Amino acid sequence: MPLTRILVVGAGFAGVECLHHLERSLRPEEAELMLVSPEDYQLYLPLLPQVASGLLTPQSIAVSLRRRLRRTRYIPGMATGVDPGSKKLTVRAASGAQRDLHYDVLLIAAGSTTRLLDIPGIEEHALGIKTLAQAAYLRDHVISQLDAAAVTQDPAERAERLRFVVVGGGYAGTETAAALQLLTEAAARRFPRLNPADLSWHLVDIAPRLLPEIGERLGDKALAALRKRGIEISLETSVKRLTARAVELTDGRTLPTRTLVWTAGVAASPLVNTLDADLLKGRLVTTPTMSVPGAPGVFAVGDAAAVPDLAKGGDSVTPPTAQHSQRQGKAVARNIAATLRGTPLKPYYHRDLGLVVDLGDTYAVSRPVGIELSGFPAQVVARGYHLFALPTLTARSRVLVNWTLHATTGDDFVSTGFQRGRPATLPRFEHIDQYRTG
Incomplete structure (x- = not known):
């Protein structure tokens, strides 16, 4: 019987945290873990201004993926499209070559880009x-x-x-x-x-x-x-x-x-626009369990996802902060493991610290x-x-x-x-x- 393939897009707080916990909670014979990212490091974004000012060296806030993830297969490249119907992810390598990766479970933790307004120059x-x-x-x-x-x-x-x-x-x-x-x-x-x-x-x-x-x-x-x-x-x-x-x-x-x-400001990764799914202010709408409605096997967290903020009643969504991304990564790892084992998924709840x-x-x-x-x-x-x-x-x-x-x-x-x-x-x-x- 083939292994369940869990594919994670994005090496930010949410994606790496999810894989780190999946490596500890799933046995090697239960699932194949894969990570797609252009860089082979996890970037601690909040300290970027200190790198720009010279207070910190670039390497000090770039955490090697190979140091944190021991059995996850790293796929260098950019995820440029998702086809939920055939459960395929399109990845473009640095050389420009493209290929499709099949997944059973997909986590979109692709983060965000700088929000550009229509201003000349x-x-x-x-x-x-x-x-x-x-x-x-x-x-x-x-x-x-x-x-x-x-x-x-x-x-x-x-x-x-x-x-x-x-x-x-x-x-x-x-x-x-x-x-x-x-x-x-x-x-x-x-x-x-x-x-x-x-x-x-x-x-x-x-x-x-x-x-x-x-x-x-x-x-x-x-x-x-x-x-x-x-x-x-x-x-x-x-x-x-x-x-x-x-x-x-x-x-x-x-x-x-x-x-x-x-x-x-920031905007969710353009990857979210390649899914036929609902968006809220450019972010993928999810259920409280971080699954994407209408896309079987797809979860979304972090800056790319509009996850209901149950700590504030559920009428708003969690803000795109490192604090929420990191905790959503842990929570979605538990839900992905629950999906494989047929146990109930738990909604995400976190009160801002x-x-x-x-x-x-x-x-x-x-x-x-x-x-x-x-x-x-x-x-x-x-x-x-x-x-x-x-x-x-x-x-x-x-x-x-x-x-x-x-x-x-x-x-x-x-x-x-x-x-x-x-x-x-x-x-x-x-x-x-x-x-x-x-």
């Missing part, structure tokens, strides 16, 4: 921070702007290169602006011809408040802390047009700049289990949370060593150059154009 000129390569590229780009500003004789060009704009006042945008502002301020002191006072940082968001998810009081504290550092924050404002040398805002201003970082936003420079805002903290105590909580959430002891050790070294020795502000010559556009970095459309 965003796809061509904006930078992102959703992948490890983007974070590394962004650091190189920012340092290269300081290098170029230090040697130019043109005051207008110098002002363009020393002005940095971040769009998006959520966790990613706020932490990215905070981390990179500290990077540029420290780096500028090493350039004899640059004055740190000439640096200009802007954080732009369409919402009326900064960090609305963390609450009004803590959001206001974060706002005040960033403004005290000199970051200009423009709320209820968006981007009208972006060119290679300027951004036009909806409030009528035009800011000359060579750097705009786009973090204005709180939120943390690390703004660097010994300052953060956090709300663990409903307790509001700010300043250094909040940063202790934030970094403690990240250390606990990292999936392996090796990753925790690397991050802790990086933090310690940076605190004691500082940064050398070097540009690695390994991304030089590669197209930096958001669609190219995140491979948005490679999914099957029909």
Whole structure:
């Protein structure tokens, strides 16, 4: 009798957590486990801004799949289409070759991509921070702007290169602006011809408040802390047009700049559009047990799935956070095992444990289990949370060593150059154009 083939798409929190638990709960003779992902590592996304700022090395938050998963077969490539009728998944390899993989049970944990709006110039000129390569590229780009500003004789060009704009006042945008502002301020002191006072940082968001998810009081504290550092924050404002040398805002201003970082939300992986299934705000609708209605044997979790939030009554869906993705991975593993063994599936239920936003420079805002903290105590909580959430002891050790070294020795502000010559556009970095459309 052939083994039941369990196919997981996505090496993020949900997918890897699911396979990690399936390896422990299913015997080798019960099922064949397979993972499809373009990368052979699990990325700890919440710490990407610290990679972009140089606080952490890229390897410290990229956890080897082979270290966590011992008997799962890794399939390098992108899942570009699902045919629930024939139970086949289309996978495109890096070479461009395509093949179909049969599955008995499929878990879609494909995560999300940066949400792009129909704004002229965003796809061509904006930078992102959703992948490890983007974070590394962004650091190189920012340092290269300081290098170029230090040697130019043109005051207008110098002002363009020393002005940095971040769009998006959520966790990613706020932490990215905070981390990179500290990077540029420290780096500028090493350039004899640059004055740190000439640096200009802007954080732009369409919402009326900064960090609305963390609450009004803590959001206001974060706002005040960033403004005290000199970051200009423009709320209820968006981007009208972006060119290679300027951004036009909806409030009528035009800011000359060579750097705009786009973090204005996420969209579910385009893979979900290849299924004939219901979507809610672009995410696959699931039952409370995380199965996809009308698609036998298919489950969906994480950023790609609209899982009912039973802790809030079930009228809303769980937000696309690492906390929910990780716990949904464990819960769906139990349900997949139950499917194989013919036992009842259990609905997903998790009460949010709180939120943390690390703004660097010994300052953060956090709300663990409903307790509001700010300043250094909040940063202790934030970094403690990240250390606990990292999936392996090796990753925790690397991050802790990086933090310690940076605190004691500082940064050398070097540009690695390994991304030089590669197209930096958001669609190219995140491979948005490679999914099957029909």
